[in-house]
Amino acid sequence: MGFFTRLFKKVEDVNKGEADISELNDELYIESALDEANDYWVEMAQNIIVNAVKATDNSVDRAFVVVDMREHPAFAIFYQVDGELVMWNQLEDDDIKQKIESELLPQAVNVAAAVNEKFVQADHPVIAYAQLQFEWATGAWFSHIIWGDDAKANLEVEEIVTSWFSLLSEEIKSLSLDSDSKLSWYP
Known part of the structure; x- marks a missing residue:
């Protein structure tokens, strides 16, 4: 703050x-420049996850976002709905898909630039990837960062998304919707 x-x-x-x-x-x-950068990231991460849920008209049980903040910033969003994970473009409501595609996804470029500029100013490695998860029943949200100087920053976004999706597809089967617990990350 x-x-x-x-x-x-x-x-x-x-x-x-x-x-x-x-x-x-x-x-x-x-606060130090690094504290300010971290605070800014937390604020931005909360906005991303809140907007990802609001875009669905709050109709999902959990939301997950992979934020690729490297050369070609992008959001990969998927949700838990009725006990299953689905990518945002697999949701049934066309209005929701349109809202996500036209309003939420285009924000990735600006988010990456704004957040990573703060870390550059703090003379700190930038964020390569971030993973966000949100649980509707408790309002709990969690964030995981892969910094640009981490060897994992060289992974392709497709690997992170598909592997995390696969891991969570199994994990959600045994974790109640009001667990207030973070699920696993990949990597």
Whole structure:
């Protein structure tokens, strides 16, 4: 959370009587560029996963997104619906598929550029891939990052998507929809 956001939130808490004025001093610090980059990524990841679920009119049990942030940024999105995993383009509702294709998928380029610029400014390796998962029943979401300097960053996106899809297809059979637990990642 940025300096001003954090400070104004605390001022608001003080004004509501939910915090003592002495607590304002606790918020008077500047985050490092890396902290700001990580915070920005978390905010962006939450937006991606929320938008992936909203695009389905909240009609899915779980959502999964592979974010390819390398040379040709893209989102690979799949969902758990009625106990099965399906790719976004296999959903039955044509309006939902159109919304995902025209509104959500095109955002990948801007997301990758904005997020990785923050990591470049922090003199930190960029994100090559990120995997996101969301569970509707509990609202729990999880993120996994493969950094650009990791050997796994050289994997092809197709391998990550198909392998993760396959792994999760088996795993969801034994994990309840209100588990509040992350599922496995690939790799």
